Amino acid sequence: MKEIxxxxxATVANVNCGFDVLGFALDGLGDEMxxxxxxxxxxxxxxxxxxELPYKAKENVVGVAGLAMVExxxxxxxxxxxIHxxxxxxxxxxSSAASAAGIxxxxxxFLETPLSNLELTAFGMKGEAVASGNEHADNVAPCLYGGFTLITGYEPLRIVSLPVPEELYVTIIHPHITIKTKEAREILPEQVSLKNAIKQTGNLAGLIAGLYEADYGLIASSTQDVLVEPYRKNLIPDFDFYKQTALKNGGLAFGISGSGPSMFTLSKGLQNAGAVEFxxxxxxxxxxxxxESYVSPVSKHGNRILEQK
Amino acid sequence: MKEIxxxxxATVANVNCGFDVLGFALDGLGDEMxxxxxxxxxxxxxxxxxxELPYKAKENVVGVAGLAMVExxxxxxxxxxxIHxxxxxxxxxxSSAASAAGIxxxxxxFLETPLSNLELTAFGMKGEAVASGNEHADNVAPCLYGGFTLITGYEPLRIVSLPVPEELYVTIIHPHITIKTKEAREILPEQVSLKNAIKQTGNLAGLIAGLYEADYGLIASSTQDVLVEPYRKNLIPDFDFYKQTALKNGGLAFGISGSGPSMFTLSKGLQNAGAVEFxxxxxxxxxxxxxESYVSPVSKHGNRILEQK
Incomplete structure (x- = not known):
């Protein structure tokens, strides 16, 4: 094999109540390399x-992740x-995780003894750090594993691949505004109430159980973010209006994708996802x-080979 | 049928990182009625x-839960x-949840159209409130459902029954000290760091996935309570010593049962659970x-009929 x-x-990190630990991959929208x-x-x-991205390997997400691996x-x-x-x-x-995971x-x-997805994630994170300033796996992991991934620890890195209910579709809407990751971090409080913290543990636990049970009602009732969304939504004008619109039109769950500005809606079935998009x-x-907007199933596969010579 | x-x-509520939302039932230790x-x-x-408990129905957990239901x-x-x-x-x-759930x-x-476990839990909570001062379901639910139960909401009440890995055993150790529920509540801070709150969501999510996957390693690595245990452990002298002892001797996870003073250890297999007890x-x-101490599988069944006439 000479060329591949x-x-x-594309991936959605945070997933509402899964802030910093959960992510999933899209089907259809993505980069090619x-x-x-x-x-x-x-x-x-x-x-x-x-x-427009730097060609110098050491300044480019693809280059940094790739060099970390080959070295x-x-x-x-x-x-x-x-890179396309x-x-x-x-x-x-x-976007940067797709570059890092893709390479x-x-x-x-091309390796005689291929590495595991866990090992690849660790290299991908090196590239991700170039773009975001710190090594994190919540986009790189779903990109490589496909489906939903849960990061349960960084030292050592621990990733759990979660099941994807058959009829789970996602609608992405990308409003043309700019949110700086730094700003999205700084808007968060350092302290939260114990009450809300406990509520959030129950919400994420319910979402995880909902994925395993393919229980769309449970996914809908559990996907509530009481810790982060109340702050970050202020970075997206009319967020509440969009959220209500999505949930009134068949969406199960709505939230900010990563640190935004894109927003995701989870729906049962393509028809609902389309109605939400409309x-x-x-x-x-x-x-x-x-x-811009996209509708896609949650991808079960993540990265894949399109062609090889 | 005249008599039953x-x-x-007995049940373990909180389960470490599942504070206020998770519980499980024991096999072997329990009341009879x-x-x-x-x-x-x-x-x-x-x-x-x-x-020694009051015979007056309105002052007794059993009476209050039973009356709520018959009325x-x-x-x-x-x-x-x-009541035995x-x-x-x-x-x-x-203990009080066993009374409330049992009745x-x-x-x-005896009903021609029996109620669901969810409806029974709501009545059981009325009894539980007599003993603890507030209506909560984290002991009553596992008592009725058996296995692990997750409370994902109270208004409306939502309970998810989680799978029990075949080889999951529990060791209970009950040191003869007294902890008042009020004191156990008051020792908790009102505010926690967002960082720890997020860590805890990941931990509980990992535990839930571990139960679904019957992944004992994941159960062990995820069952870490960074929010509540650091405070409540101060109510149990030498808690850290006991925890280290349990984990060094084959335990997967250790924590305070409910608000204590009992402590639970989860182990893979009866032999490990016995070694932990020893x-x-x-x-x-x-x-x-x-x-006192007990070793038991996690019960899959909860309440059951021993005899009927």
């Missing part, structure tokens, strides 16, 4: 489309990379907010 | 063994009750602390 073309999906094995060691980025494995060959971005930078659906997934296909587009238009 | 003898199990159908309406307590259903008959307590009052393994479970057997008994003796 991989798909790297071409990874070519070459005799020269290291990582060389030869082409970037869809976004740790001490490979005696290297890679040329083409479809996920908008800063939209809140894991480590791609390189892994209603939300109308709602955003009403508020004179430009936006 | 029911078993009502004889419930006799009589023409006279209402609830009459005719015998109490094993504990709501407007039954044209009543019950005579014998085996669970020590104030030991932290759901509503028993009465339910080591803990020795540890408590070393500290000159009198105690």
């Amino acid at each position: 073309r991989v798909f790297s999906p 071409v990874i070519r094995k070459v005799p020269e060691k290291g990582i060389k980025i030869t082409k970037i489309t869809g976004a 740790a494995l001490n490979l005696d060959f290297g890679f040329e990379i083409e 971005k479809n996920i908008r930078l800063g939209s809140g659906v894991g 480590v997934y791609g390189i892994n296909q 209603a939300l587009k109308k709602a955003l238009k009403e508020k004179n907010m430009k936006s | 003898r029911v078993f009502s199990p 004889v419930i006799r159908k009589v023409p006279e309406k209402g609830i009459k307590i005719t015998k109490i063994t094993g504990a 709501a259903l407007n039954l044209d008959f009543g019950f005579e009750i014998e 307590k085996n669970i020590r009052l104030g030991s932290g393994v759901g 509503v479970y028993g009465i339910n057997q 080591a803990l008994k020795k540890a408590l003796k070393e500290k000159n602390m009198k105690s």
Whole structure:
């Protein structure tokens, strides 16, 4: 094998009550990368489309994650990379994680003894850190594992792959506003009430059980974020209006995707997800907010090979 | 059917990182009650063994829960009750909940159209309130449902029955000290750090996934309470020593049962649970602390009928 073309999906991190620990992968929306094995060691980025990003490997998420992997494995060959971005930078659906996960997934296909998803996640996090300032796995993990992933610890890194109910669909709406990750962090309080903390543990526990039971009612009643959303929603004008619109039009659960500005809605069935998209587009238009939207099943597979030569 | 003898199990509420939302039932340790159908309406307590408790129905957990149920259903008959307590009052393994759940479970057997466990839990909570001062379900629910139960909401009451891994055993150790529920409540802070709150959501989510996956390693790594135990452990002298003893001797997870003073250890297999019991008994003796101990599987069934006439 000389060359491989991989798909790297967009991902939703946090998932409302799963702040900092839960994420899931989308189907359909994602980046593509071409990874070519070459005799020269290291990582060389030869082409970037869809976004303006640095070509220097050490300054690029793809390069940093890829270099971390090839250097740790001490490979005696290297890679040329083409990056084709479809996920908008800063939209809140894991653009940098798709880059980071895509390259480590791609390189892994060229290894005689492939690494586990857990090991790949650790390398992917190195790339993610270039974009976000700290190593975190809540987008990289679902990108690699597919489906829902739960991070239960970082030292050591522990990831649990959760089941995906058959009919779970997601609607993403991306309003054209900018939220800086730093700002989204700073708006959070340092202290919260014990009462709300306990409530949130029960909510996330209910969501996890809902995924295992494919109990859409339980997913709907549990996906309530009492800790983070009350603060972060202030960064998105008319958030409550959009939330009510989504939930009134068949959505089970609504929340900010990652640190925003994209918002996700979970629905049972494609028809509901489509109805939510239609209603939300109308709602955003009403508020004179430009936006893009996507409807997708929750992907069970994450990264995948599109073509190989 | 004229008379029924029911078993009502001891229960462990809170379960470490599941504070206020999680509970499970024991097998083997529990109260017995004889419930006799009589023409006279209402609830009459005719015998109490094993504990000193009021005979007046309105002052007794059994009476209050039973009356709430017979009055709501407007039954044209009543019950005579014998209460045989085996669970020590104030030991932290759901003594009052066993009384409350036992009576509503028993009465339910005499109904032409039996109520659901959810409806029974709501009546049981009325009785529980007599003993604890507020209506809560975290002992009553596992008593009625068996296994692990998750309370995801009170208005409306929502209970999720979770799977029990086949080899999950529990060791209970009851040191002879007194902890008042009020004191156990007052020792808790009103505010906690957002960081710890998020950590706890991940821990409970991991425990829930561990129960579904029967992944004992995940149960062990997830069952960490960073919110409540750091405060409540101060009410139990040498708590850390006992915890280390349990975890060093094969225990997966250790914590305070309810608001204590009993402590529970979860283990994989009867042999490990026995080894934990042996080591803990020795540890408590070393500290000159009198105690009782029990080893039991996590009960899958909760309340059950022992005999009927």
